[in-house]
Amino acid sequence: METITYKIFTAVAELPKSWDGVSHDNAFLQTPYLSVLEESAPTNMQCFYIGIFEKEELIGVALAQYLNLNKLESFGERDQCMKTYVRNFVFKNFASHALFLGNNMITGQNGYTFNTKIEVQKIGQILKQCAQEITSYFQKQKIKIHIVTFKDFYQEGASELKNAAFSEMYEFNTQPNMIFQLKSEWKTNDDYVAAFSKKYRDQYKRAHKKFDGIQTRELSLEDIVLMEDRIYQLYFYVAKNAPFNTFFLAKNHFSAFKKQCGNRFVLIGYFLNNELVGFYTLLLNGDTLETYFLGYDEHIQKEKMLYLNMLYSMTKFGIENQFKKIIFGRTALEIKSSIGAEPIRMSGFIYHRNPLINRYFDKIFPKLEPTLVWQQRHPFK
CATH class of the missing domain: 3.40.630.30 (Gcn5-related N-acetyltransferase (GNAT))
Structure with a gap:
């Protein structure tokens, strides 16, 4: 020393x-x-x-x-x-x-x-x-x-x-960290879905059917700045309804992240009738895909199964971009295990x-x- x-x-x-x-x-x-x-x-x-x-x-x-x-x-x-x-x-x-x-x-x-x-x-x-x-x-x-x-x-x-x-x-x-080790033989999202047992393949199909009518797109820095209030509103609903919090993000956090980290930070917006009803964020960290904060409209989430569809979408992103693992964090353990993540x-x-x-x-x-x-x-x- x-x-x-x-x-x-x-x-x-x-x-x-x-x-x-x-x-x-x-x-x-x-x-x-x-x-x-x-x-x-x-x-x-x-x-x-x-x-x-x-x-x-x-x-x-x-x-x-x-x-x-x-x-x-x-x-x-x-x-x-x-x-x-x-x-x-x-x-x-x-x-x-x-x-x-x-x-x-x-x-x-x-x-x-x-x-x-x-x-x-x-x-x-x-x-x-x-x-x-x-x-x-x-x-x-x-x-x-x-x-x-x-x-x-x-x-x-x-x-x-x-x-x-x-x-x-x-x-x-x-709570354990939910980590999804992606299999090297999965080259496409179809490979991932084909690996499910019938029960979970049916769950996947049901979630996607509920998702009908939702448009998704990656938001640019200009988009994030423009929609900052709505993004924060959706984030804050999820955050304050968590079992325990020691902080709340600043309102400009997501635009600051995009400005500083560029293409390594991804924010995907979910739209219904041209209104932002949900979003999730990712950080590209070498061969690891890090899930970050998300938000959604409570009523649309229940109707459209937004959260489960977000998890599937993050997994698809990880597979198609050849990441080795996805870090899903330590909340919603059961639903994350249903898409393939395991507790560490x-x-x-x-x-x-x-x-x-x-x-x-x-x-x-x-x-x-x-x-x-x-x-x-x-x-x-």
Whole structure:
């Protein structure tokens, strides 16, 4: 560790010129996406960009995000029950200032990347030091960080971290990341549909029949700017009806994304009688297709099965453009499994800066998690 140092930046313009060379394998750590965050992060979020150096050479980059949950009007309105009220009270009063080492806006191991091999234990030590420095930064501003979270890690890396740098932290597993490994023999969407068992092929046909009358097209930057209010209205309906939220996107987020990332960011609009009734977004990340935020009109969604048709459309895009896998994230697990995605367990590590609360975190945290009951579907022959 004696030759490895780090520097924390608060502006993309300050980043070393070699930043994108180091982060070339992950679009979520490259400067175009970081510029999206800088231009249109949620109003309750502040981002920090971490450069990791060996001597004077940049060898790794990482992202940290501070969230002020006091600025949220709602944590999510779908589940109105006593457990939800208790959870919201606890978060508001004991966890309202949160620091994430990683990206709290997406699912997947997108918190850091290196261009050289480095032990997971060393990575953990660096991330902990960065967390301490950012915590001190806020302390000087009279802001007390309540909780520090390190997210998301696939199981091999999580096990190594648990045995070393993160041994004293509470390891948590929330909903799994739904990932669809696309088969190399699928060259067209017809190949994919032919692989379904009869039950799921019938589901596909039924969804497409319901979809009749909907026109779809990819929106340009000019289109997105023109329809920004409607896009946000559709996004916000879905977001506020999620079981739990720690942020809401800024209204200009999608236009900022298109402006910064160009053809690597795709927004597909769904129209009925020339009115935008739904949309979904994708980020092209090497050989991985990343699904991003979406939105829809509640009534049209039910009538036209918009959400299921969106999932089929994303899959078709992935197959026809020869992606190896699609990251579908950690919501709507059952319906995503019905189109072929499979659950991949991911871990995070968390600690509370109040020693008494932290001591009992293993008992407190599970009680705050929404109970999740779902059945994995197996759609292929």
